[in-house]
Amino acid sequence: MGTTIMMPTPTATPPDVTTFERLESQVRSYSRAMPRLFNRAEGVWMEDAQGGRYLDLLSGCSSLNYGHNHPVLKQALLDYIAADGIAHSLDLHTAAKQAFLIELERTILVPRGLSYRAMFTGPTGTNAVEAALKLARKVTGRQHVIAFTNGFHGMTLGSLACTGNAGKRDGAGVPLNHVSHEPFDGYYGPGIDTADLLDQRLSDPSSGLDQPAAILVEAVQGEGGLNVASADWLRKIADIAKRHGALLILDDIQAGCGRTGGFFSFEEAGIIPDIVTLAKSLSGMGLPFALALLRPELDQWLPGEHNGTFRGNCHAFVTATAALRHFWRDGTFEQTVHQRADLLGRRLHAIAAPYGDQMRVKGRGMMQGIDVGSGEIATRITAAAFARGVIIETSGAHNEVVKVLAPLTITEAELSQGLHILEQCVALAVTPHYSAAAE
Structure with missing residues (x-):
């Protein structure tokens, strides 16, 4: 598949989602922040039933280190x-x-x-x-x-x-x-x-x-x-x-x-x-x-x-x-992971740098993210990212860390493009007049 991120289809919540609201337990969580009916995935990409395409920087919470359907x-x-x-x-x-x-x-x-x-x-x-x-x-x-x-x-x-x-x-x-x-x-x-x-x-x-x-x-x-x-x-x-x-x-x-x-x-x-x-x-x-x-x-x-x-x-x-x-079997894949991790770390530090002590990079390897200081800001960032076709989550005692768990098989181009969108979302989320409704 290509490396161009396509915006998710800007439509209302698919009617099928009401099935889950009616029959599935209230304990569900991820689907509340990402109310789409996903039906296909390949590599680092997920697709929903209405044609929306998403770069997956969550990887099933590190359950899909080699991507979807390798x-x-x-x-x-x-x-x-x-x-x-x-x-x-x-x-x-x-x-x-x-x-x-x-x-x-x-x-x-x-x-x-x-x-x-x-x-x-x-x-x-x-x-x-x-x-x-x-x-x-x-x-x-x-x-x-x-x-x-x-x-x-x-x-x-x-x-x-x-x-x-x-x-x-x-x-x-x-x-x-x-x-x-x-x-x-x-x-x-x-x-x-x-x-x-x-x-x-x-x-x-x-x-x-x-x-x-x-x-x-x-x-x-x-x-x-x-x-x-x-x-x-x-x-x-x-x-x-x-x-x-x-x-x-x-x-x-x-x-x-x-x-x-x-x-x-x-x-x-x-x-x-x-x-x-x-x-x-x-x-x-x-x-x-x-x-x-x-x-x-x-x-x-x-x-x-x-x-x-x-x-x-x-x-x-x-x-x-x-x-x-x-x-x-050999060290080739591990070397590639270290290269991707280096890119991830450098880009996250560049994203956090303009905000001084308000933000800091945490983690190691392909398990890094940005502590943005509050769960409210972190949630704004992940919501803005999802609206732009990137799946990502928060972690930490107060959900204050935006955590990148991209597939280890992600290409440099895909990772760079996802981090570019994340950078835009961070800037948007810290603006005084941010409105979740605009997403």
Whole structure:
């Protein structure tokens, strides 16, 4: 497809949307800000039923790192279905699962000096986090878990207890226990090392902080506002976990699969987490697929002690295998991602520069954005972008960060054009006489 962004068709909300308003739960969210009936997608583009065309800088919240319907992944799935390949298998041995495990070991684990066992936990990221927490408590015999401010780990009760956002936590309806939320890197600003503070508390038997089963952390907090943990801070956290007998769980659900440059977000820190959780872009095509990678000696499960019906999504195994083989067999794709990330960072800094301290760039790799100071302004920006054919979202405690999660396969021309529109939207949103009705 071409690189020219076509404006969405300027018509009223398609009548079909009333079906969702009538029958779908009020819990829906993205569709409220983007009320269109989408019906087709290819590469970095989405189309609606009335011919509107949109540049997707959201990528299914990092579930589509390789874009929509990548031809290599799509063909692999079509071939498998045409051959009557097994679609669902619980945890039975299948050729599709075997091929994925071999490719994972050969292409991802061995080159990085990693030795993990793969635990297929269920379809979504929160399944992987729940399994990791449960295993950490089983192995250590402890209950307490340390998570961090602004962290996001899922919406089921265990992972929700580790999530910081009050709006998400309030939906639980029950107490969210056995977790403390310690300050993330930079939480108190420069000059205060929060890793040292955590170590001091864990080393003090009178601090009131229970010895943890696990320390659960993101290298880059996606939903929390693109807060980046430095490599030095991550190394300290890994050391603290080891010295205090806790497992280090690295949540790479949004930041992994190349989003920050390397396949894993923690690679630049040189650490080896005890457990790594993956999901989102693991399947490569948005098919539900979550995974917990465990150090072999931690694999202390009894058969069936933790299970789930949709552990054996063979269609996801097929596309995941194709993605690893096509994108990660050598360093070419990773180098391209770094080039796109450099372009993204430079352009975001240029967009923010005229506004001085009012705005700042945050994030790492292809997971960057602009903190515009308030959720109101950020929402204006994303609304203006959608009106101009760009899909983008906000993040952060107050939704104050406009977050760019473009497909890693985006071309320089497409990315530049999208950022040009974003620059226009930022300028529009900060004008005194901005009117949402004009969009």
